[in-house]
Amino acid sequence: MPQYAEVILPLALPQNYTYRIPFDIAEDVAPGKRVIVQFGKRKLYTALVFSVHDNAPEGFQPKDIIEVEDKNPIVGPLQLKLWQWMADYYLCTMGEIMTAALPSGLKLESETVVLRNHLKKIEDSELNDNEFLIVEALTSQDALSIKEIGDITGFKNPLKLIHSLLGKRYIVLEEELKNGYRPVQKRLVRLADKYSGSGLSELFEELSRAPKQKDVLLSYFKLMGEASREDNDAPKPIVASKLLKAANSSDSSLKGLAEKGIFEIYYDQPEEDSKGGSTHDFYELNEHQQKAHSEIKQHFEDKDVCLLHGVTSSGKTEIYVRFIKEMLDQQKQVLYLVPEIALTTQLITRMRRYFGEHVLVFHSRFSDRERVETWLKLIENPETPYLVIGARSSLFLPFQNLGFVIVDEEHETSFKQFDPAPRYHARDTAILLASMSKAKVLLGSATPSIEAYTNALAGKFGLATMSKRHADLPMPEIQCVDLKRARNKKEMHGNFSHELVEEIKATLANKKQVILFQNRRGFSTMIQCQNCAHVNQCKNCDISLTYHKHIDMLRCHYCGYTRQVPSRCPACGSYEVKALGFGTEKLEDDLKLMIPEANIKRMDLDTTRKKNAYLNLITEFEDGEIDILIGTQMVTKGLDFENVALVGILNADSLLNFPDFRSHERAFQLMAQVAGRAGRKNQRGKVLIQTADPYHNIIRKVMDNAYDKMYEDERYERKNFKYPPYYRMVKLTLKHRDRQHLSNSAIALGKELRGVFGERILGPEFPLVARLRNFYQMEIILKFERSVSLNKAKESLLETINIFLSKNPDKKIQVIYDVDPM
Numbered sequence: 139m140p141q142y143a144e145v146i147l148p149l150a151l152p153q154n155y156t157y158r159i160p161f162d163i164a165e166d167v168a169p170g171k172r173v174i175v176q177f178g179k180r181k182l183y184t185a186l187v188f189s190v191h192d193n194a195p196e197g198f199q200p201k202d203i204i205e206v207e208d209k210n211p212i213v214g215p216l217q218l219k220l221w222q223w224m225a226d227y228y229l230c231t232m233g234e235i236m237t238a239a240l241p242s243g244l245k246l247e248s249e250t251v252v253l254r255n256h257l258k259k260i261e262d263s264e265l266n267d268n269e270f271l272i273v274e275a276l277t278s279q280d281a282l283s284i285k286e287i288g289d290i291t292g293f294k295n296p297l298k299l300i301h302s303l304l305g306k307r308y309i310v311l312e313e314e315l316k317n318g319y320r321p322v323q324k325r326l327v328r329l330a331d332k333y334s335g336s337g338l339s340e341l342f343e344e345l346s347r348a349p350k351q352k353d354v355l356l357s358y359f360k361l362m363g364e365a366s367r368e369d370n371d372a373p374k375p376i377v378a379s380k381l382l383k384a385a386n387s388s389d390s391s392l393k394g395l396a397e398k399g400i401f402e403i404y405y406d407q408p409e410e411d412s413k414g415g416s417t418h419d420f421y422e423l424n425e426h427q428q429k430a431h432s433e434i435k436q437h438f439e440d441k442d443v444c445l446l447h448g449v450t451s452s453g454k455t456e457i458y459v460r461f462i463k464e465m466l467d468q469q470k471q472v473l474y475l476v477p478e479i480a481l482t483t484q485l486i487t488r489m490r491r492y493f494g495e496h497v498l499v500f501h502s503r504f505s506d507r508e509r510v511e512t513w514l515k516l517i518e519n520p521e522t523p524y525l526v527i528g529a530r531s532s533l534f535l536p537f538q539n540l541g542f543v544i545v546d547e548e549h550e551t552s553f554k555q556f557d558p559a560p561r562y563h564a565r566d567t568a569i570l571l572a573s574m575s576k577a578k579v580l581l582g583s584a585t586p587s588i589e590a591y592t593n594a595l596a597g598k599f600g601l602a603t604m605s606k607r608h609a610d611l612p613m614p615e616i617q618c619v620d621l622k623r624a625r626n627k628k629e630m631h632g633n634f635s636h637e638l639v640e641e642i643k644a645t646l647a648n649k650k651q652v653i654l655f656q657n658r659r660g661f662s663t664m665i666q667c668q669n670c671a672h673v674n675q676c677k678n679c680d681i682s683l684t685y686h687k688h689i690d691m692l693r694c695h696y697c698g699y700t701r702q703v704p705s706r707c708p709a710c711g712s713y714e715v716k717a718l719g720f721g722t723e724k725l726e727d728d729l730k731l732m733i734p735e736a737n738i739k740r741m742d743l744d745t746t747r748k749k750n751a752y753l754n755l756i757t758e759f760e761d762g763e764i765d766i767l768i769g770t771q772m773v774t775k776g777l778d779f780e781n782v783a784l785v786g787i788l789n790a791d792s793l794l795n796f797p798d799f800r801s802h803e804r805a806f807q808l809m810a811q812v813a814g815r816a817g818r819k820n821q822r823g824k825v826l827i828q829t830a831d832p833y834h835n836i837i838r839k840v841m842d843n844a845y846d847k848m849y850e851d852e853r854y855e856r857k858n859f860k861y862p863p864y865y866r867m868v869k870l871t872l873k874h875r876d877r878q879h880l881s882n883s884a885i886a887l888g889k890e891l892r893g894v895f896g897e898r899i900l901g902p903e904f905p906l907v908a909r910l911r912n913f914y915q916m917e918i919i920l921k922f923e924r925s926v927s928l929n930k931a932k933e934s935l936l937e938t939i940n941i942f943l944s945k946n947p948d949k950k951i952q953v954i955y956d957v958d959p960m
């Protein structure tokens with residue numbers, strides 16, 4: 139029986155830690171199971187067994203494993219292999235990966251705070267004596283850390299009991315409550331039963347002295363008529379706010395009708411929370427879809443990855459659906475990755491209609507309890523064919539029977555985790571996960587990343603193309619508004635050109651909807667003194683503060699620091715301080731003044747912090763309750779609304795002028811994607827791009843829908859200037875509080891690295907934001923040819939840096955590795 143276990147601790151330790159396995163639990167310890175261990179002086183941790191062996195460690199006396207928590211492993215051998223690969227590839231520790239991979243409820247530590255779940259009544263029969271003691275302790279005190287519980291109850295090791303109580307729902311983690319988990323409800327209206335059929339004329343008679351209520355009733359019948367014409371099988375229920383809007387009436391009329399017993403007001407759960415449902419028939423694929431589908435199948439004969447390049451609204455999702463169906467029928471699991479949580483909302487509804495109970499959802503807005511449940515479902519039912527829809531972290535789930543992976547909107551940069559480690563790319567990691575599982579991967583995008591398209595053209599990936607929109611709708615008509623000219627001619631209303639305002643009004647008059655895109659949130663992007671040009675900056679970061687009107691505060695978008703708006707310049711005392719630049723909040727404000735009758739909502743980080751905020755906004759927009767949706771890049775991708783006729787891009791120039799080799803690719807993708815939200819059903823859409831540079835190369839390509847030309851230009855540049863995908867990149871970020879010390883060390887390290895890598899080393903240089911959260915940072919970039927062995931390069935890199943750091947032990951600089959940075 140093995141005597142030692144190598145375990146992963148949820149900490150950034152450079153290597154796994156070895157513990158001794160006491161004889162009495164030796165049979166229970168196995169890779170993938172959680173064990174409780176002590177690390178440091180008194181702290182207890184949930185660690186994960188990576189391997190077991192008989193090799194006594196040299197140079198130290200290992201501690202004992204305190205207890206084994208699991209009967210069966212909660213992480214499979216495949217996951218451990220993937221973690222190992224990620225740690226090697228992305229130059230991070232297994233502990234960092236474990237921290238990212240496991241939901242909190244699966245990795246408790248002494249400091250974790252738990253609370254009593256008061257919704258769960260105590261049932262004596264469910265609890266053993268020790269569990270009962272803990273529940274009691276939590277009744278007399280609101281919140282307790284696990285360490286405190288240990289002290290109170292006298293248990294040396296309460297972690298195991300806590301796990302069991304979490305499982306039985308007697309307690310919750312504090313973290314979970316902070317997320318504000320609360321289901322949303324929609325207010326709906328229906329006619330009371332006694333009026334369905336006869337008695338209508340009496341009813342109108344009765345209301346003759348309440349004209350406003352009568353209006354509401356009339357509008358109700360009108361909406362009912364429309365709803366049943368649109369959808370034969372089941373007319374949609376009438377949403378209260380929509381009804382009031384149609385009747386141009388207030389809530390009191392509705393309440394009056396309810397009091398008279400004419401209307402019933404009831405509530406419904408939006409679909410994200412209502413599981414299951416009946417399965418629907420699939421759409422029949424159109425000829426382009428059929429062709430793409432069979433091409434992809436052909437490619438999978440001899441390739442593991444295929445790229446589906448289909449213009450916006452070409453119907454890529456229906457193709458995914460075919461593959462999902464085939465896989466589930468073969469009893470295989472499918473992972474469907476999407477870049478934004480906002481996107482899961484519509485997708486879940488669509489997939490639940492097709493696949494009902496097979497659908498599992500996993501992302502960070504879900505409560506920890508829900509995430510733990512999904513995790514355990516997969517580990518306990520390894521053979522069940524599930525379709526898992528999720529954001530990037532769902533690739534960590536313990537799949538044991540994975541047959542297919544879909545990466546939708548493959549080009550999205552949010553698939554890459556920036557901070558903290560592991561700084562992994564979910565698309566690339568998913569490809570590896572699939573190859574370990576012998577599963578196929580389908581990447582999809584209307585604007586593929588240069589990397590993926592290059593691989594496809596080189597024959598490494600299969601390629602299938604759809605260049606027509608579904609139902610033969612033409613691509614939207616794209617026009618530019620020249621901002622310079624409009625400003626000179628004084629044709630601007632704030633940040634809106636005259637043309638854009640007119641188009642918005644015309645669109646609303648046609649009962650169609652509008653999406654407006656601006657890549658900044660907040661009100662104004664900086665507050666500047668007109669006298670001395672002083673800009674209000676964050677005290678922790680070298681960046682200007684953004685003004686947020688709804689809280690009337692300045693806020694740093696990097697560290698969250700907030701302060702009051704100064705009435706005068708802190709530098710020269712002048713009262714002439716002016717707000718410059720604009721964000722989504724200002725657009726909303728201005729537009730509400732210009733078009734007061736429109737219902738305008740905003741979708742950005744500030745309005746979507748609560749769990750169901752996306753769902754609410756998207757449902758309201760789908761239901762036609764919102765006329766104009768203003769948003770940051772959240773509104774640009776993947777969303778499918780049928781009634782959007784106009785898309786406005788408020789300031790294209792701010793997308794184009796980033797000092798980054800990917801800025802043109804990204805600007806093209808963003809604009810093409812947001813343009814693609816227009817005219818997806820019935821009628822061709824229109825897009826207005828406001829720019830001071832209407833003849834900019836990228837803008838022209840967006841207007842011509844010329845992805846291939848954009849790709850050719852980019853490819854040429856990347857090759858010439860030695861950028862990915864032709865060269866590999868590793869970015870080092872060096873950090874220290876002291877600017878001079880950082881700069882000296884960075885220059886010295888740069889020299890050492892040049893000694894090894896020569897011209898392949900660039901920098902050090904200060905990035906755009908040189909100081910973040912009080913730490914100065916400098917970047918060094920290693921660029922090298924694809925012919926150089928990646929492993930060898932990384933080895934020399936780590937060695938050189940570690941020797942350098944050990945030579946300068948005091949005032950150590952922090953080094954952060956980012957492999958394939960975005």
Ligand SMILES: Nc1ncnc2c1ncn2[C@@H]1O[C@H](COP(=O)(O)OP(=O)(O)OP(=O)(O)O)[C@@H](O)[C@H]1O
Pocket residue numbers: 421422423424427448449450451452453454455456583584608775776777778814818
């Ligand atoms: N074969 C079909 N029959 C009927 N409707 C379809 C069919 N294929 C797609 N659609 C409809 O066309 C619309 C666009 O499809 P989908 O959302 O899959 O586009 P997409 O290619 O993913 O676009 P984007 O890249 O913009 O996300 C959807 O409303 C979808 O329901």
Ligand SMILES: [Zn+2]
Pocket residue numbers: 676677678679694695696697698699911
């Ligand atoms: Zn800051």
